[in-house]
Amino acid sequence: MELNKLTLIDAIKGIKEKKFSSTELVSDCLTKIEQLEPTLNAFVTVNKDQALEQSKNINFDKPLAGIPIAVKDNFCIKGIRTTASSKLLDKYIAQYTSTVVQKLLDAGAIVIGKTNMDAWAHGSSTETSDYGPTKNPWNPKHLPGGSSGGSAASVASDEVVTSIGSETAGSIRQPSAWCGTVGLKPSYGRVSRYGVIAMGSSMDCPGPITKTVDDAALLLSIISGHDPKDATSIPQDPWQIPTGLKDLKGIKIGLPKAYFPDQMKPAVKTAVLNACETLKKLGAEIIELDVLDPKYAIAVYTVLQRSEVSSNLARFTGIRYGEPRSAFGDEAIRRIMLGTYTLSSGYYDAYYLQAQKVRTLIIQDFDKQFQKVDAIIGPTSPTTALPLGATEGQSMFGELEDMLVEPSTLAGLPGISVPCGFGDGLPVGLQIITPQLREDLAVNIARLFESNTDYHLQHPKL
């Protein structure tokens, strides 16, 4: 039996009903990992012995009893190597545990390994990892997207039943689109950032990358909730999984014209327009929207992300932990340099302050749109997975790939990407964006879409 192929919900059920043991599930995942890692490189660290040991002692009362989970390598876990895929942290053993992982452990989960990512989460390809790129399970000559590319590839290839990633702008949704998984990016502040190696602190957001919408909803209900250790954590109880909708009657869904840029791959456009038809059949009204040109969101994000990176990475001096600053890779250097420039005397007002003001305009634009519609949809990424090497020499690669997720990120909005088709054998993702703290609506639309399509049931042939 290949238990690794199960969804999270089915794996939980199987363990609780004693159809199989946690050790059998963990073993099947480890077998698949051993088989596929030479091709995929989705993991930086696999906790084989520890995971097997933990699987022998399960508390069946817990919601994730005995469930192995893959966690992106920017989440600190006490006693476990945490590199953020940078050689600067090659030997770093975390001294404390991030809130998200603590919540998963408290719920009975087992961390089976730490997944590969763009170094410091700087990118949308997983190609900037100092441990080599992760490959796309649908075609290993292609990229998985990023920065949570390892998490998405490990789920899409059934190396694991489920995973956790993090998003600053697209890092959950875009690799989900490219790998054919479900990626749920919560509202900013819904999930604690404590213990996640910081990238863009005003945007960073942990979230699930899973096989189904229900799996993602379950994980969000476990990892969300107020955390006094994160000053931007929203003082609310953990998110509750909403009751499902029968159909989408009375729900207005906006389709921004600007989310179909010229460079869009035709197969992506076709898949998303087909998805609109499915949503219409479910009762939704689709309304075309004129939104602020995403080019402004790209510019705002570029300034804010680089600025926050230059500040966050200033702490890596090699004194208290890690290697000296000479261990930073090219992409980190580029970003620290640009961020130092945009924050420096004489440029702060023109770049950083102006970007924060344009961010306000982007938020106001979303507010205006949400007076007309309940949710906004569009392609998650303008392309399907690009070939390995596509990032070479491209200083704006990530920003152009993530142009359709950056506006909602800057506004702190939740979004979910679900599989909605294929182009040349590579998955296409549909994103659903809702107002702040309305994950319930995003999840409900995604659920109905998923249960009326079969894209999520298709598996890569590896």
Next chain:
Amino acid sequence: MSSSKISLDQLRHIAKLARLEIKPEQENYLAEQLSETAAYIDVLGELDTKNVEPTYQTNHLKNITRDDVIGESLTQSDALSQTKDAYNGYFKTQATIKK
């Protein structure tokens, strides 16, 4: 809006501020890449933001503090566990003032 071309002098100044050592053979390439990105972000100047307040953080929580009580924290040995250079229970750093 400022000129987007980043000169080698500017590059060296930024590197100094960021405590990064840029190898001479990388300087031209890096200046070119930074200029490319800087040119892209110049579009920010196209929008009128005269009466617009900046947004620093989207859920607008401000001045969040905790009560001033002693809680759990890292032990000294945990805190020092990842340094290559500890001395008498302290981190060793480079001197900031020369004798």
